[in-house]
Amino acid sequence: MNSTDMNAIVLDRFGAAAELTPRRIPLPAVGDDDVLIRVQFAGAASWDTEEREGHYDNMFGIPTTFPYVLGWDAAGTVAAVGRNVTRFDVGDRVYAATMPAARGGCYAEFVAVEAEFVAHVPDRLPTDQAGAMAWDAVTALSGLDTLGLQPGETLMIFGASGGIGHMAVQLARHHGARVLAVVSGDDGVELARRSGADHVVDGHREDVPAAAREFAPDGLDAALVTGGSAAAEKALHTVRESGRIAWPNGVMPVPATPPGVTASAFDGDRSRTTTDRLNAIIEASTFQVHLAGTFPLEQAREAHLALAGHYVGKLALSVS
The missing domain is CATH 3.90.180.10 (Medium-chain alcohol dehydrogenases, catalytic domain)
Structure with missing residues (x-):
């Protein structure tokens, strides 16, 4: 120096x-x-x-x-x-x-x-x-941990074209979940598709609850909300009873969640334990x-x- x-x-x-x-x-x-x-x-x-x-x-x-x-x-x-x-x-x-x-x-x-x-x-x-x-990726991974996401489960990611969201799509798909991505704009649709989402819906132009019911007729297993809005709250009613909803602390407004679901706010874990796991996923996948x-x-x-x-x-x- x-x-x-x-x-x-x-x-x-x-x-x-x-x-x-x-x-x-x-x-x-x-x-x-x-x-x-x-x-x-x-x-x-x-x-x-x-x-x-x-x-x-x-x-x-x-x-x-x-x-x-x-x-x-x-x-x-x-x-x-x-x-x-x-x-x-x-x-x-x-x-x-x-x-x-x-x-x-x-x-x-x-x-x-x-x-x-x-x-x-x-x-x-x-x-x-x-x-x-770093922060977006560890927050996305911490969100999936908070939800206890299991392979084969259905997950809606609201804000899936944002920083946390597009990384969460990739991490959830690597974990074996089926992902419904809610995005904004044609560029958001393209990014979510490229990130591996099973189905993508533009929240500003399409009926998100209808898309969610078609994607998971028995109700979604889980939802990750990366940005608060009235549209997000409406879409959360498609999570099945006993399903799980999570959002990072700082999301405003705090989502109003339907009865019967487990709702959790969380912080991103930036410790070595999480970054070691994240790095292993990056090395074993096409994450970008x-x-x-x-x-x-x-x-x-x-x-x-x-x-x-x-x-x-x-x-x-x-x-x-």
């Missing part, structure tokens, strides 16, 4: 996308249990806009200090490791799910992340896809992350404007 500072995108106060500012800031400190990642690609996610506007301020019991660096997902190469870290060597290709509130985020040339939450990038996965993957757009780091404002519009899959920042 030849320099003590790095390029980053910072916030000096909460607000609109215009508050995202390029700046040189100090490199993050590397603790004994940390991995310092030289970031090549970072995920730009819908929750980044919420955080940028201040909606996460003090959410994790940590007061926001400025300048603040957004970014929960990254992939790149190991630049340094703490003295207790033995799983990684300098130069290894890795990805990570982090929490910016505590350490500073991934909209920067370097990010320090506890080794527990860092994973090797599977050989068959490109680094740009890995950079936008759909990138709708990649922006240079200095165009983070433009990326945030794109987050407010229609896109499918994920957006990413190219850092180095």
Whole structure:
């Protein structure tokens, strides 16, 4: 490491996308249990806009200090490791799910992340896809775990063309479930089909409950909801009595679920146990992350404007 500072995108106060500012800031400190990642690609996610506007301020019991660096997902190469870290060597290709509130985020040339939450990038996965993957993929896998999904069961994924959704389609199909994907737009239909969904319905143009009843005449076994809406709540009535419904914490509005089903909110598990399982699936399947757009780091404002519009899959920042 030849320099003590790095390029980053910072916030000096909460607000609109215009508050995202390029700046040189100090490199993050590397603790004994940390991995310092030289970031090549970072995920730009819908929750980044919420955080940028201040909606996460003090959410994790940590007061926001400025300048603040957004970014929960990254992939790149190991630049340094703490003295207790033995799983990684300098130069290894890795990805990570982090929490910016505590350490500073991934909209920067370097990010320090506890080794527990860092994973090797599977050989068959490109680094740009890995950079936008971590939180969505572990959330999708955690959702399927919460549902207790079994091979042969029927699963409706609401929001199946989004980041979590299109990854959940692939993970559920790998697990042997039959998947009904509810998406938005022609591009969403195409992505869900390419992801392996057994049947795809455009929630803005088609009758989702009718499609669900045709797909599972005795009722769906389970549903994963990645975005709250009145349409989602209506569709959930096609889950059979004693079926299961799950959604990640943060989905708003919280779905109103029909009586007789098991309803669960959950958090994504970013621990090594989950990323080891995820990597095994990636290596054994055709899993991929759909990138709708990649922006240079200095165009983070433009990326945030794109987050407010229609896109499918994920957006990413190219850092180095």
